[in-house]
Amino acid sequence: LYSKGKIATQVTNEICEVYGDDAVSVRVAQQWFARFRSGNFVVRDAPRSGRPIVEKVDEIMEKIDQDHHISSHEIAKKLSIHRQTVLNHLKKASYKKKLDVWAPHELPVKNLMHRI
Known part of the structure; x- marks a missing residue:
């Protein structure tokens, strides 16, 4: 639309008509x-400076599958990443440390019904 000589406000109006306000x-x-x-x-997007985003989710989950008793410190050390990164990924995957074992966190039906 730019190459057709339209101005930004015209283009905005046309886009919003099709895709919403x-x-x-x-x-x-x-x-x-x-x-x-x-x-x-x-x-x-242009390349940015700073630390690149490196996802190691699969490697973290692999370590958990190999050893359910492994600590977040050990995982972080083996993968050369920060411990909080490990904990963040485990939280996103709904894993909790229960009795020294990493386990998927599942709500009991009773508690699940309270959230609905």
Whole structure:
């Protein structure tokens, strides 16, 4: 739509008609148009500085499957990642340490019904 000579507000209105009012704001459309005017037509994110995101979820889960008694400290040390990263991934996978064993956390039906 930029190449057709339309302005950002027109494009915003057209997009919002099709995809809903929250699809894009005028400000975001203006930022994209400024980018296109400068000759940058790349729509992928530019590389960023800082620590790269490295997912080791499969490796963490593999360690748990191999040894249900392994500690988060041991997993972190073996995978060269921070202990909190291990705990975050285990929490997302609904794992809890119960009686020194990692186990999937499942709610009893009684407690589950209270959440509904």
